[in-house]
Amino acid sequence: MTFRDTLDLAVRNLKQSKLRTALTTLGVSIGIASLAGMVSLGVGLQDQFVGRFTKSGMFDSINVMPGSVGPITFGPGGGRGPARRPFGRNAAAAAAQAQSQSPTGEVKEITDETLKELAALPQVREVYPSLRVPVEVKFGGDSEFNLAAGVPMSVKDQGAFQSIPHGRFFAGENEAACMLSLDLAKRMDEANPAGLVGKELTLNYASSTGADSGIPGTPSNVKRGESKCTIVGIVERETGPFAAAGGVSPLMIPMPRAREIFHASPQAALMLARDPARTSRPYPSAVVKVTSVQATQDVEDQIKKIGFSAFSLNDALEGAKRAFIILDIVLALIGSIALAVSSLGIMNTMVMSILERTREIGIMKAIGGSDGDIRRIFLIEASAIGFLGGAAGIVLGWSVGRVINLAANLYIQRQGGTPGNLFSIPWWLIGGAIAFSITVSLLAGLYPAARAAKLDPIRALRHD
């Protein structure tokens, strides 16, 4: 007997008792819907979580610091210039002191050259220094000292910049523009902070070039640098622990501008003067962005191997993912209860159907149907119910999920949150649910099918 013939017979048997087939299938579909719904809720929540946190820039970025910095000591010989031998000191002692600062002998610094080295690593998307330069902010008649953070164009729409309540992000990295935190904006204009967008700010900073500072008592090599910028946006969220990865400083300027101010500083000039081998002032730390969250650990290890210190929040994310797997399993178990009940429904239907069709089974055996043929007919009937129930269950689960999602999002929006997909039905879930439904139905059909196959044909033929 071919599979096609067996399938035809099974389908015709199911059609024979439409109501019973429909009810059993409905039972299975409710089971599958609850299972798929639960798993899809788990997947949806995980997607939401991972999606949001990936966008926050917390998990695909690695903070890099100069490597091999020993215990920080103060005094001569500190800093990053070559070790100098102070007068009246024993040369060996001085050398020992230098040794204690950097056990490997050389401190891996973050300069434009080493940034290029980092950018060349595989799976690295972008590298930029985390810079906060001290500036004097002048607006109207007032001024205050503050830190201006260099912001790369790539953090647009990420982290704190996902929504900008007033104004916009920088149009380009060379725009003479700046953004303010809402706090700073409120200090500048209590009544109408939003009105600051479009106004111009003056930033003054210490520079080794430019006009004399005019401040009495400052060394003559410290000049006054000046830069004007237009306020283009006001950002609401406050500085998080990883400001450079997309957090908010009181004042934000495009990265190239921040670099310029950093390298023009008198400190930079001083360092270059002390050490002729040096070409630029090293950055205090940098941020390495990786191509995918999965690559974080890998890249972090490579950065450490080069000789930098590095850390990321990857481990925290891994832990969260493990928690989600447990959540998924718990949700799936809850969903399975309904499926277990519906598998009893299949068993019941099949047993009833065998009772009803006993004579027919006898006839089939008498005209040459083997035990195996009969078993297969019933198993295929059970799996057909499983397939139909699985497909209907996915549709049912999806519809119910949409409705719950709609309601939940309405609530979330009213509470001021960002709506999202709480239920996610990926392709593997559709395939998996149908396959699972068929498997469960087959298992439920095993006993009835075996019972049908073992029927004594003579008794079955006498059955009414």
Next chain:
Amino acid sequence: MGTTTVRALDGVSLTVEEGEFVGLLGTSGSGKSTLLNLIAGLDRASGGSLRIFDHDLATMSSMELSMHRRRNVGIIFQSFNLVSSMTALENVTLAMMFAGVPRGERETRASSLLESMGLSGRQHHRPRELSGGEQQRVAIARALSNQPRLLLADEPTGNLDSRTSREIMAVLKDLNEREGKTIIMVTHDPGLARQYAHRTVTMLDGAVVDPSEVPA
């Protein structure tokens, strides 16, 4: 406890030659149906041997028995035993389905068998839309579908009126004479058996007896 062994058949020795038409006579409970079921491979003997076309049914597995039913024998029942949800044509093709005959061939063969039974216009009728005689003809067509050499008929006219009975018996006689089918027919009607069969075998209490021993 309390299980009593009933010997449905005991000491039956019977040989049927190919091409014979044998009538098995006896009252109910005489064991004639049990013997037929054994030959059909629907039942198993607890002892003895039963050779059909040089194969011993006593040693066959249940799979081999179903192959035997599928290839060697065609069974015709008193109550027709057609699948009520299937049309005449489907009932005939069903037997060939188990034998693995391809779909197209199944339908042409079933169709011509039904035609030869005089049912050309009734192929798509379900059993309840057919008369008793027509149902039995469908059953005969089904029994013939896998071209068995042996036809087993268990009271084939038991549910039919006498005119229809004669028609059905004529069909069986014709199959025996023209196509050389060996036929073993169980009946309790000695007249019918003697009129159509080559010879009759009478059974009583599970044994073959001389007809004169049967109490009237």
